[in-house]
Amino acid sequence: MRLRVFTTSHRALGILYLLLALVAVIAGTLLSLIMRLHRIWPDLAVPFFGTIKPEGYLALVTMHGTLMIFFVLTTAPQIGFANLVLPEQIGARGMAFPRLNAAAFWLTALALLVLLAAFFVPQGAPISGWTSYPPLSAVASAGPGEGAGMDLWLASIAIFCLASWLGAVNMLVTILGERRAGMTWSRLPMTVWAWLVTSILTLLVFSVLLAAIILLFSDRHFGSSFFVPRGDLVNGHIVGHGDGSPLLWLHLFWFFGHPEVYIAVLPGMGLATSLFANFARRRVAGYRVMAAMLVAIGLLGLVVWGHHMFVSGMNPYAGTAFALTTMAIAVPSTVEALGWLTILWGGRLRLRTPMLFALGFLSFFIAGGLTGPILAQPALDAYLHNTFFVVAHFHLVMAMAGVFSIFAGIYYWFPLISGRMMNESLGKLHFWITLIAAYGTFFPMHFSGLAGEPRHYERLAGPVTSFSAIAANERGITFSALLLASAQLIFLWNIFTSVRRGRVAEANPWEATTLEWAPEMGRGRVERGPYEYEIPANETIFHPQWELASKQE
C-alpha cells in the first residue's frame, strides 16, 4: 500500500506510529550500547561522543529510558497496533475520530523531535533519569543538562501526554461505540480488552503526569515551590523559598509511572492470548476470567505506586499497605500465566515465527514477573531498591516482554499490511538469537544487583568500592547486549526484503478467527466468539468471527 504522509487512514497511521517507534528504538538501543561499552571500558572514545563524561553517561541513561518507555513501549503495542487492526477487529469502519487520530500522531512525532533536540542544546540532555526527581530536576544549577535540556524534556513529555489523551479518547470511543452489531463484550478479541483497559489507564494517569510536569515547570520558571523545600541549598545558592516537598513529585510521578508499565505490557498480554489460541488451535479456556484479570491488573495497577517509594521517606505503614496491594497484583498475573500455559498444554502448537515470539513474551513475563514478589517486600526492597536487580526485573518483564510482543505483532500482521509473508527462516533465526542474547544481557544483572551495585553508576570503581568481583559479569552483559542489538539487523533485513520480495500471502494466512482477517468488511452481524478453534475434534476446523453461526449448526 502507498503511504500518504498527512493521512487520516487508521492503518496508515498505525504504520507511521510503528515507524516512529522504530526510530526511537534504534536511537534508544544505540544509547544503551554506548552505556554498556562505557561501563566496561570507561576510557573508550565513542564516535560522536568522545570519551564519556559522568554527566554524559547520565544523559544517555535518561534519554535511553525516556525514548524506550514513552516512544517505544507506550507507542507501538498500544496506539500503533490498535491503529493497525482495532477497527477491523471490532468490525468498525474506522476509528471514531480520524482527524483527532492524525493529530495525535503528529503530536507524538513533535514530542519525539523535541526530546531528541535536548542532545543539541548547551550542556546537553538532562541527567536526572526518566523519573526526573526534584530538586535535581527543578533547579537548573543542580547539574549539567538540567537547564535547557530539562526544559525540552518537560516540553516533550507534556506534548506526549496530550497526544496520548487524544489517542486514548479515540480508542475508547471506538471500542465503546463503533462495534459491529453482535460484537458483544464476550466476543471481543483479548487485544481489544487490553486496549480498552490501557486507554482508560492512559486517560487517568497521563493527566496526573501532565499536572506534575506543569507544577515542575512552574517551580523552574515561575518561582513556585511545589517540590523544592525551604532552605534548599544547591550549588552554593539557596533555591528553596517555599515549603515544597520532593515526595509530592514521587507520589504524582509514580501514580503515573506504575500504570504506565501496564500500559506497555497489557496489549502484549492480549496479543499473546490471541496468538496462543491461534497457533495452538484451541479455544481460550476461561475467556471471561482472562478478560476480567486484564481489567483487574489495570485497576490494581492504580493503587500500587508506593512500592517505588519504600525507602523514599514515605511512612513505613504506607509501605506495608502498598506491599499488600502489590502482592495482590501477583494473583491476576499468575492467573494469566496459568491460563496461557493451559492453552498451550492441550494444543497442537504450530511454531511459526509470531508464535515463537509470543512464547518468548510468556517466558520473559514469567522470568521478570517472578522477581516482582521479591521487590514487593519492603524489607527486601530496602536492600535491592535502585540496584541492578531492579534493572534486571523491569528489563525482563516490561522491556523484553514488551518488545517480544511487538515482534510477535509485526510478524503476525505483516501479511495484513503488506500482502506478503515475512521470511520464516530469518524470523526463526532472529527469534533464537534475540531470546538467548536477551537472557544473556538481562539475567546476569540480578547478580550485579545482589552484589549491591546501584543504578546510574557511570563506572564500577568508586572512591571506596571497586565492584571488581562483578567485572566479569559486566563484561558478559556488554558482549551479550552487542549480540542482542546486532541480531536486530536480521529483523530489519527481513522487513526490508519481505516488503518487496516476500512470498505473496494467501487470504487469512494464519487461519485466524478474528475480524481483521475477514475477506470483506460487510455489515453482517457477528455471531461467534473470538477463538472458535476446534482442536479436540480436528485441527483444521475453525470458525472465524465473520462466519454466521447458522452455517454450522
Next chain:
Amino acid sequence: MPLRVTLLEAVRVAWMPSNGALHGPALDVLMRWNLIALCLCFLVAHVWLIAAILRRWKSKPATAPKALPWLILTALCAMYVWMAVTSQRLWANSRFAGPAPAAMQVEVVGEQFQWYFRYPGEDAAFGVTRPELVNAAEGNPLGLDGRDARGKDDVVSSVLVLPVGREVDLRLRSLDVIHGFFIPGMRLKENAVPGLVLHVHFTPSVIGTYPILCSQVCGSGHARMQAMLSVVSQAEFQAWLAARERTRIQEGAP
C-alpha cells in the same frame, strides 16, 4: 578441588556482600528462600512450556486436568501470602518501632557529592544548622550556627565510625537534592530527602569496614558519592570520638 573452589567463588560473587548488621542474617535467610522459591517457579513454568511444545508431536491431543491450574494457583497464592507475612515482620521490626532510648544518635547529611556524619557530642544534642551558613571551604560544611551552644561540641566527620554492638539511630538529611543512603554490608537503605529528617536505626554486629554508596541519582558525581563505615570496638570508638572532640574544642570554630 579447584573446580569446587571456583564454583564457591562464583556463588559468593553472585551473592550479597557479607553482612555486618544484627538484623542482616534474618534478611539474608528471607532473601535466599525467596530466590529459591521463585527460581523453582521459573523452572517449573519453563519445563511445562517446553513439555507443551514437545507434546505437539504426539498424535493424540490431550487436555490437562481441569483442577490442576486451580491447585497451582492456590499454592502460588499461599506462597505470596507467606512471603508478604514473613517479610512484613522484618519490616515492622526495623521501621515501625523506633530505636531504643539508649541508641546512639548520628546525623547523616548528603550533599552533592559527599556524605557528612555529625556526632552530637557530650551534651547528646545537635546544634542548629542554617543553610545560609554552609561554607565547606571555611570548615563548616553543614552550616552550624555558632550562636547555638549545643553545637559547640558537635563533631563532623567524613567517615562514619560506629562502635560494634550498639544500636545507632541515624538522622538522615540532605542539603540539596535527593540522595540514597545505602550500606550494602549493613543491609540498610533510605533516601536522604531535602526538607525532611528521616530516621533509620540498626545495630552493627561485626567489626570491619563497609562501603557507603549513594543509591539515588543526584547529579554528575553520583557514582563518586561514597564514604566508608568503620565498625570498631567500643574502646576504639571512645578514643576516636574523644580525639575528634579535642580537635573540635581547640579549633573552636564556628
